[in-house]
Amino acid sequence: MIEARGLSKRYGPTLAVDDLTFDVTPGRVTGFLGPNGAGKSTTMRLIMGLDSPTAGTVKVGGAPYGSLRRPLFEVGATLESHSIHPGRSARNHLLALAASNGIPRARVDQVLEVVGLSSVAGKRAGGFSLGMKQRLGIAAALLGDPGVLLLDEPVNGLDPEGIVWIRNLLRSLARDGRTVFVSSHLMSEMSMTAEHLIVIGRGRLIADTSVEAFIRQGSGGFVRVRSPEAPRLTQLLGDRGARVEVEPDGALAVTGCDAAAVGEVAAHHGIVLHELVTQRATLEDAYMELTREAGEFAHADEGKVA
Amino acid sequence: MTTTALPGIARPETSRPLLPDVVRSEWIKFRTVRSTYWTLFVTVVGMIGLGALFAFAFVSRYDRLNPIERLTFNATTHSLRGFFMAQLAVGVLGVLIVTSEYSTGSIRATLAAVPQRRTVLIAKSLVFTAVMAVLGIASSFGAFFVGQAILSQKGLEAHLSDPGALRSVIGAGLYLTVVGLLSVGLGTMIRRTAGAIATVVGLLLILPGIVAALPSSWQNVINPYLPSVAGSAIMGSAFGDGRVLSPWAGFGVFCAYAAAALVAGAVLLKRRDA
Numbered sequence: 327m328i329e330a331r332g333l334s335k336r337y338g339p340t341l342a343v344d345d346l347t348f349d350v351t352p353g354r355v356t357g358f359l360g361p362n363g364a365g366k367s368t369t370m371r372l373i374m375g376l377d378s379p380t381a382g383t384v385k386v387g388g389a390p391y392g393s394l395r396r397p398l399f400e401v402g403a404t405l406e407s408h409s410i411h412p413g414r415s416a417r418n419h420l421l422a423l424a425a426s427n428g429i430p431r432a433r434v435d436q437v438l439e440v441v442g443l444s445s446v447a448g449k450r451a452g453g454f455s456l457g458m459k460q461r462l463g464i465a466a467a468l469l470g471d472p473g474v475l476l477l478d479e480p481v482n483g484l485d486p487e488g489i490v491w492i493r494n495l496l497r498s499l500a501r502d503g504r505t506v507f508v509s510s511h512l513m514s515e516m517s518m519t520a521e522h523l524i525v526i527g528r529g530r531l532i533a534d535t536s537v538e539a540f541i542r543q544g545s546g547g548f549v550r551v552r553s554p555e556a557p558r559l560t561q562l563l564g565d566r567g568a569r570v571e572v573e574p575d576g577a578l579a580v581t582g583c584d585a586a587a588v589g590e591v592a593a594h595h596g597i598v599l600h601e602l603v604t605q606r607a608t609l610e611d612a613y614m615e616l617t618r619e620a621g622e623f624a625h626a627d628e629g630k631v632a
Numbered sequence: 633m634t635t636t637a638l639p640g641i642a643r644p645e646t647s648r649p650l651l652p653d654v655v656r657s658e659w660i661k662f663r664t665v666r667s668t669y670w671t672l673f674v675t676v677v678g679m680i681g682l683g684a685l686f687a688f689a690f691v692s693r694y695d696r697l698n699p700i701e702r703l704t705f706n707a708t709t710h711s712l713r714g715f716f717m718a719q720l721a722v723g724v725l726g727v728l729i730v731t732s733e734y735s736t737g738s739i740r741a742t743l744a745a746v747p748q749r750r751t752v753l754i755a756k757s758l759v760f761t762a763v764m765a766v767l768g769i770a771s772s773f774g775a776f777f778v779g780q781a782i783l784s785q786k787g788l789e790a791h792l793s794d795p796g797a798l799r800s801v802i803g804a805g806l807y808l809t810v811v812g813l814l815s816v817g818l819g820t821m822i823r824r825t826a827g828a829i830a831t832v833v834g835l836l837l838i839l840p841g842i843v844a845a846l847p848s849s850w851q852n853v854i855n856p857y858l859p860s861v862a863g864s865a866i867m868g869s870a871f872g873d874g875r876v877l878s879p880w881a882g883f884g885v886f887c888a889y890a891a892a893a894l895v896a897g898a899v900l901l902k903r904r905d906a
Binding site for chain 2: 371374375376377378391392393394395396397398399401403405406409410411412413414415418419421422423425426427428429430433436437440466468470471
């Protein structure tokens with residue numbers, strides 16, 4: 327369980343996180359979505375107690391992170407994948423982390439096995455691909471068998487096999503009753519993995535909802551119609567208050583009435599239809615719609631800083 | 633690929649103290665990067681090798697020296713002069729054990745595993761002190777014996793039983809240890825490798841040069857309290873002019889500088905975002 331209440335973080339003139347309030351509950355994968363620069367990583371750092379909030383509080387498993395003793399037993403996290411000394415081997419990196427929390431050495435080999443890095447455990451982490459670093463980060467997160475997992479952009483740099491692997495891993499961790507909080511800027515990935523979404527843009531909460539509700543909520547669904555009498559149909563639909571746009575391939579995109587209504591209008595006027603399809607909004611569409619404004623502002627801010 | 637089920641894991645008793653675990657962790661980190669071995673190698677070579685070189689140089693020049701130079705010669709401190717170079721390597725190591733965590737980002741993993749930030753700094757300092765005290769004192773004895781062996785060619789050698797000799801030799805090792813702790817503190821305060829190393833060099837080597845440019849009435853007041861001047865008093869009259877604090881008083885002042893840097897580092901580490 328993660329509980330954020332009025333969480334805000336200001337870096338100089340930039341308000342990176344703006345009054346976020348949300349709960350991440352156990353037993354399901356919660357996606358943390360937002361365009362790049364929306365404040366996802368900052369929020370992760372606030373949850374982990376690495377940065378202290380300008381205002382508000384955040385608790386993990388009922389307590390502020392900073393008050394946890396041996397937190398690896400409560401929370402496993404992969405923060406930006408480069409939190410590893412490149413000169414140290416994967417095994418030594420994990421051994422040092424394990425020792426700090428009183429986790430036995432044998433555990434290190436177990437987690438290396440689970441993430442598939444046993445064969446390169448003695449190699450310096452600096453030579454690892456991004457995908458291998460992600461796996462090493464996940465190995466570290468699993469060391470203490472924690473009830474809460476925080477993963478920052480874990481699919482970045484993974485190959486397709488790795489992506490499927492992590493998807494299954496996250497789902498099985500959630501099935502065990504753990505809290506799994508995964509940030510990503512990739513909507514499509516979240517639609518495959520997450521059941522619940524927390525969406526932020528420009529540091530603010532945009533949505534805290536199930537994946538299904540999120541798609542339903544977002545506009546962008548339309549009825550696609552092809553007809554040899556397109557202009558006449560357009561006219562008739564327009565009279566009924568629907569909006570009609572012409573697609574590049576000549577089909578009509580109708581919003582404001584459903585496929586049944588379009589079919590009835592056509593039948594009533596004896597118009598031949600070659601195609602009549604309801605196009606559902608994808609998660610991607612809903613996401614773009616909801617974050618468009620926030621994204622633009624975020625980019626304008628970045629420009630000013632640079 | 634399927635996910636291998638991980639077995640559960642037993643949690644240590646809550647009463648189990650944290651510090652020993654964190655020390656073990658820092659010890660693993662300390663001995664698993666190459667920079668540790670390079671800097672320690674340079675420390676030993678600087679201490680023993682340079683000491684031997686100075687001894688050779690003195691022996692070969694001896695016949696041409698004037699009586700005053702012969703009389704003021706201190707065989708013990710002469711053999712320990714490699715500390716001048718060794719302290720730079722020690723300073724770099726002390727800085728790096730903190731700043732390399734920031735430059736590589738591993739500080740995030742460290743502080744996420746141990747949110748008790750002061751404990752992290754204490755553990756780093758303990759590991760560093762243990763290693764440096766042993767290695768510093770050992771290489772100081774090495775430098776002393778090698779140096780005296782060379783100086784004995786002209787019958788100039790000192791013995792550990794000579795007044796102040798043992799204190800000087802152990803003191804050189806202690807001086808190096810405290811240089812390192814000062815550097816750990818400065819590294820924690822400054823966080824950037826280059827800036828922290830420059831500050832260490834400035835405090836230890838450049839500051840005495842700047843003070844030397846001041847009017848002598850000021851010099852006499854300030855000079856004994858400069859970090860490296862106060863600290864090296866424990867090695868005997870390393871600077872030869874007698875205008876230094878007594879060995880233990882000087883070393884105490886030096887320790888106070890290091891303690892101040894560590895405390896300031898601990899306060900900033902606790903307060904700042906990682």
